Amino acid sequence: MDSREDRLVQRLFYLAGVLLLALVGLNSWLGWQDSQVSYRLQKAIEFQRQITSLYTSILDGESGMVGYVLTGNEDYLHRYELARRQYQGVILLLQQHSHSHHPDVSLLNVLEVQIKAAFVEMDEVLDSVKRGSRALSIERIQTQFIHTMLMEIRRGLGELEWEEDVFVHQEQQQINRYHFWRFVLVVVEVFLILMMGWLILHSLQVRRRALRDQHELQSQLLQAKKLESVGQLTAGIAHDFNNILAGINGFSQLAQRKYGKLDPSGELSDYLREVIEGGRRAQTLVRQLLAYSRNRGGNLQTVVLQNVLEAVAGLLRASIPSSIVLRWQPDGLPLRVKIDVVQFQQALVNVVINSRDAIGQMSGEIKLSLELSTFSQQRCSSCSAELSGEYVCVHVADTGRGMEPEVAQRVFEPFFTTKISTEGSGMGLAVVHGILHGANGHVVLRSTPGMGTTVTLLLPQATD
Numbered sequence: 236m237d238s239r240e241d242r243l244v245q246r247l248f249y250l251a252g253v254l255l256l257a258l259v260g261l262n263s264w265l266g267w268q269d270s271q272v273s274y275r276l277q278k279a280i281e282f283q284r285q286i287t288s289l290y291t292s293i294l295d296g297e298s299g300m301v302g303y304v305l306t307g308n309e310d311y312l313h314r315y316e317l318a319r320r321q322y323q324g325v326i327l328l329l330q331q332h333s334h335s336h337h338p339d340v341s342l343l344n345v346l347e348v349q350i351k352a353a354f355v356e357m358d359e360v361l362d363s364v365k366r367g368s369r370a371l372s373i374e375r376i377q378t379q380f381i382h383t384m385l386m387e388i389r390r391g392l393g394e395l396e397w398e399e400d401v402f403v404h405q406e407q408q409q410i411n412r413y414h415f416w417r418f419v420l421v422v423v424e425v426f427l428i429l430m431m432g433w434l435i436l437h438s439l440q441v442r443r444r445a446l447r448d449q450h451e452l453q454s455q456l457l458q459a460k461k462l463e464s465v466g467q468l469t470a471g472i473a474h475d476f477n478n479i480l481a482g483i484n485g486f487s488q489l490a491q492r493k494y495g496k497l498d499p500s501g502e503l504s505d506y507l508r509e510v511i512e513g514g515r516r517a518q519t520l521v522r523q524l525l526a527y528s529r530n531r532g533g534n535l536q537t538v539v540l541q542n543v544l545e546a547v548a549g550l551l552r553a554s555i556p557s558s559i560v561l562r563w564q565p566d567g568l569p570l571r572v573k574i575d576v577v578q579f580q581q582a583l584v585n586v587v588i589n590s591r592d593a594i595g596q597m598s599g600e601i602k603l604s605l606e607l608s609t610f611s612q613q614r615c616s617s618c619s620a621e622l623s624g625e626y627v628c629v630h631v632a633d634t635g636r637g638m639e640p641e642v643a644q645r646v647f648e649p650f651f652t653t654k655i656s657t658e659g660s661g662m663g664l665a666v667v668h669g670i671l672h673g674a675n676g677h678v679v680l681r682s683t684p685g686m687g688t689t690v691t692l693l694l695p696q697a698t699d
Contacts, residue, residue, distance in 0.1 A: 255427045262420045269413040276406045279399055286396050290389065292322040293350065297385060298477050300357045303504055304364055304372045305485035313359070319354055326350070342398075346391045353384045376389045421446075485516040498539075534676065537697045538576060540571045540605060540627060547580050548603060551587050555601070561587075564604040570627045571697040574674045582670040585663040586631045586690045593635025593688060607696065615677035615693075617647040617668040622677060626693040633689075637680040646680065 249381040301313030302308060310536075326347050360381070363372040375381075468530040555561050590601045610622040638646070645651045649665040672680050675695055682688040 243275075245604065251427045251430050255376055255676060257423060258420050258427070262417055262424070263418050265413050268309060269410060269417070270407050272406050272413065276403060276410065279403045279406065281370065283396060283403075285401050286392055286399070289322060289350075290392055292318045293353070293388060293547040294387065295647075296354065296357060297381065298481060299380075300361060301478065302377060302481040302485070304369065304376060305481060306488065307364070307369075308585070312361070315357070319487070322350060342391065346388060346395070349384065349388050349391065350680070353381060353388060353697045356384065400457075403471040403491070420587060453508050480514050484511060486513050487514065534575045534577075535573050536576065537571055537573050540572050540629070541569060541572075541574055543574075543576055544577065544583070544603060545627065547583050551584065554588070555591055558598045560600045562600060564602065564603045568607070570607055570626050571693040572674075573697045574694065575670075576671045579674070582667045582692065583629065584632070585667050586692070588614050589663055589686065590631060590635060590690075592635035592638075593633055595635070601634075602630070602632045604632070606630070609692070613679065616643075617664075617678050618672065619678065622679075622693070625696060626677070627696050629692040630689045632687065633693070634687045637684040637686050637688055643680055643682050647678075 251661035260345075298317050299311045303315060304309030314676045315364045326343075360372045360375050363369075363375070422586060487510045488505055491504060491511070494503060544563065544565065548561065552561055587603075589602060594601070606626060606628050609625050611621045614620065615622060646664050652663075667678060671692060671694070677693040679691040679693065680688065681691075
């Protein structure tokens with residue numbers, strides 16, 4: 236009897252082992268399929284991002300063309316030429332991505348023709364200005380012909396993005412089905428693991444860690460999509476606002492030149508100067524919006540970070556009240572990073588100004604320090620990406636009032652502020668997020684109510 240039971244147990248054990256191996260193999264195959272679908276999904280998301288980038292380049296080109304026609308400012312012409320170069324590269328990337336899951340690229344080809352035609356029309360408008368026919372160029376803009384062409388392009392891009400949304404939805408459903416069946420298989424495997432001992436239980440723990448990592452990646456993707464959506468909305472508002480500002484500033488400057496000398500009292504000139512100054516402040520806000528939404532690195536160059544911080548610390552002391560002590564503690568070794576110096580200075584100034592406002596009228600201290608640190612199992616406070624490896628760290632620590640956890644979670648959102656409306660726009664740390672991530676960096680925020688806040692700007696160390 237015992238021998239028969241032993242043989243039965245042995246056969247059940249071998250059967251459970253074979254079944255477990257079969258299930259593990261099936262689960263691995265499903266995991267491989269899952270990774271393939273996830274890869275295609277990432278490509279689709281990148282495709283959508285490129286569509287947005289393409290439309291942004293077109294709008295940059297239009298605003299640069301209109302600004303140059305109205306004001307004659309060469310900066311607008313440079314913006315137009317930059318947009319003209321960028322859209323061709325984006326079209327090429329879209330075609331490469333499109334071939335991977337859309338064999339029919341006819342719609343993209345039509346859009347390419349329409350975009351080229353729009354830029355040809357804008358080239359003709361600019362050529363008229365260069366030939367001295369500014370009035371004729373303004374008249375051509377007012378005919379709305381270019382605007383109509385851009386609306387056609389926008390509709391085409393919307394159709395292309397809608398097709399991509401359908402594809403993303405289908406792939407997400409496929410991922411969900413794989414997740415469901417993998418979950419069913421895991422339940423069966425757990426039952427078999429309980430029969431086969433502690434070694435199989437160890438395998439279950441590894442599998443659970445993999446599932447936890449997968450959930451964390453999904454959470455990171457959701458956070459990235461949230462910030463991307465806010466960035467797209469912000470970019471759209473900024474471009475529309477910029478078009479309005481171009482007209483306001485342009486015509487205000489023209490009015491000041493033409494009628495300012497005819498006003499003996501100078502009252503009209505004073506009014507126009509106020510209008511122009513308000514337009515410049517609005518353009519500064521637009522640049523902050525675009526710095527957040529574009530998430531680009533700008534003019535990256537390799538610099539010794541100690542030199543940059545030394546210069547910024549000297550400038551900041553003039554804007555810090557005497558009741559607040561600004562301390563700068565440089566690291567002994569020269570640390571090189573690849574950044575846009577102007578953008579990084581703006582990010583650092585934004586953080587220090589926030590620290591100054593957190594201290595308020597009380598006496599306190601803001602300490603700047605620099606070091607090379609190794610990170611593991613930590614996450615970026617603005618994008619939730621996992622941090623791993625060495626980073627050059629710029630710490631900005633203050634002795635202000637600190638923040639509650641629910642406030643700290645939202646400080647990198649555009650337009651979120653705890654200040655009154657006249658003291659802040661809520662774009663300071665949102666701009667820091669855009670600048671740091673444009674330079675492949677991250678930001679970590681630690682705050683304790685009543686104890687102060689430490690903001691750490693992380694940048695990868697330059698190897699060249």
